[in-house]
Amino acid sequence: MSRHAAPDPAVADAPPEAQRPAVLTWRPRITARARLTMVFTGLLAACGMAMILALYLVMRFVPSYSFVASVARPVPESSAASGPPSSQGDPLDPTASPAPGAPADVLRSAIDIRSADDVLWVLVASSGGILIVLLLVGAVASWIVAGRLLKPVHGLTMAARIASQGSLNHRIGLTGPRDEFTELSDTFDDMLERLQRSFGAYERFAANASHELQTPLTTSKAILELAKDDPHVDVERLIARLDLSNDRSIRTVEALLDLAQSTHGELAVEPVDLGAVITAASAAVQPEAHAAAVGVTVAVDPRDRLIVDGHAVLLERLFTNLLVNAVRHNMRGGYASITADRSDGLVRVAVSNGGELIDECTAKALTEPFFRGSGRVASSTRPRGHGLGLTLAVNIAEAHDAPLDVAVNPDGGLTVAVRFRPSTAERTSAAAILQDTIAALPEPASAAAPAPASASASVSTRTHA
Numbered sequence: 001m002s003r004h005a006a007p008d009p010a011v012a013d014a015p016p017e018a019q020r021p022a023v024l025t026w027r028p029r030i031t032a033r034a035r036l037t038m039v040f041t042g043l044l045a046a047c048g049m050a051m052i053l054a055l056y057l058v059m060r061f062v063p064s065y066s067f068v069a070s071v072a073r074p075v076p077e078s079s080a081a082s083g084p085p086s087s088q089g090d091p092l093d094p095t096a097s098p099a100p101g102a103p104a105d106v107l108r109s110a111i112d113i114r115s116a117d118d119v120l121w122v123l124v125a126s127s128g129g130i131l132i133v134l135l136l137v138g139a140v141a142s143w144i145v146a147g148r149l150l151k152p153v154h155g156l157t158m159a160a161r162i163a164s165q166g167s168l169n170h171r172i173g174l175t176g177p178r179d180e181f182t183e184l185s186d187t188f189d190d191m192l193e194r195l196q197r198s199f200g201a202y203e204r205f206a207a208n209a210s211h212e213l214q215t216p217l218t219t220s221k222a223i224l225e226l227a228k229d230d231p232h233v234d235v236e237r238l239i240a241r242l243d244l245s246n247d248r249s250i251r252t253v254e255a256l257l258d259l260a261q262s263t264h265g266e267l268a269v270e271p272v273d274l275g276a277v278i279t280a281a282s283a284a285v286q287p288e289a290h291a292a293a294v295g296v297t298v299a300v301d302p303r304d305r306l307i308v309d310g311h312a313v314l315l316e317r318l319f320t321n322l323l324v325n326a327v328r329h330n331m332r333g334g335y336a337s338i339t340a341d342r343s344d345g346l347v348r349v350a351v352s353n354g355g356e357l358i359d360e361c362t363a364k365a366l367t368e369p370f371f372r373g374s375g376r377v378a379s380s381t382r383p384r385g386h387g388l389g390l391t392l393a394v395n396i397a398e399a400h401d402a403p404l405d406v407a408v409n410p411d412g413g414l415t416v417a418v419r420f421r422p423s424t425a426e427r428t429s430a431a432a433i434l435q436d437t438i439a440a441l442p443e444p445a446s447a448a449a450p451a452p453a454s455a456s457a458s459v460s461t462r463t464h465a
Helices: 032-061 077-081 116-149 151-164 180-229 235-264 274-284 286-291 312-328 360-365 389-399 424-440 453-464
Strands: 270-273 295-300 307-310 335-343 346-353 404-408 414-420
Touching: 032 116, 116 151, 151 180, 180 235, 270 274, 270 312, 274 286, 274 295, 274 312, 274 335, 274 346, 286 295, 286 312, 295 312, 307 312, 307 424, 312 335, 312 346, 312 389, 312 414, 360 404, 389 404, 389 414
Parallel strands: 295 335
Antiparallel strands: 270 307, 335 346, 346 414, 404 414
């Protein structure tokens, strides 16, 4: 046996970059705050050096310098006898010391300037020293300012980290002036709010869907167990009950599939005549309405061209669901009506029905999946709904960019209104017709050619007659 282990095939097949030690591929982590500080400090240094260079060039080539040499004053004879002159207080003597009590502006400077080169050297040296101090102060100020600027980003990071752990209750709530950071914070909070509502709705939907699918299966299992224990079971009745339970499961699954298609599917739109769609939908619910003794009224003017862009099959399913709800959740001998007209440039379709009084909170919750209001239970005369009809209608309307409103009638029942935009082809044709009509209008009388005198007299006579 070899004392050396065989090389790992995965490591051997790895690219050369992956086989290098981690120390060679390590890079220092430079935060955004440090990068902003370096950028601000670099810009300050560049601006300072550019200013020093500009000052140097101006002071070097623009002014002309003239320096006058100092001339020694003659010494009086009277002072010569008394000894050497005192050098105190002589401003022209470079070796003289300042006299006691002399003004500050005549004090001898520690910097001796004797030529233009000395002026330029003092300018560059002093500017460089000042620039170094400014860079140190600017770096500290840039670090503080960058930290304050990036503080909202840390809040966004914290909120995103909390949301990634499954908690959608946290909100940033950034306050202050309206800028890009507050807009980003508000957008992120709105996204979390929508996600929280969506996840809540999907959780309720999953729980309700499981319950709706479990109920018929449990019923079928109970029927089969009873039939197994009863040797004298009525086979025809057993088959009928199993068929009813199976049909309920099929309708629930079909409704769930339609709901998913209307929510996530892409629509192939085309010009659709809502009048024909409403007529077909009302004809489809007539048998159930006749059995429930509910009169269905259709109020659509055939002269109105109610053309919208949409999917004909889904639009028929939309109005069929609304009419089916209007018939099922009604009272015997009640009414259900569907009207379509134009209002404020939109095509408005409203389905109204009678029935029991419903409060506002219940009406708002009717669009949720599997929600049933008061009285929405199984009946011996009416089929039981699966609780997805109005939800499917809302999703189809949203897919057509048509708002759906649910309102409570004062005398009972609901009114569901959907507003569609007219078809683009119809608007284009209407504009073309209007343009042709304007072009076909006769020219004004002032622009027309003058008529003969006899003809003018004839027209005048007929007018007065």
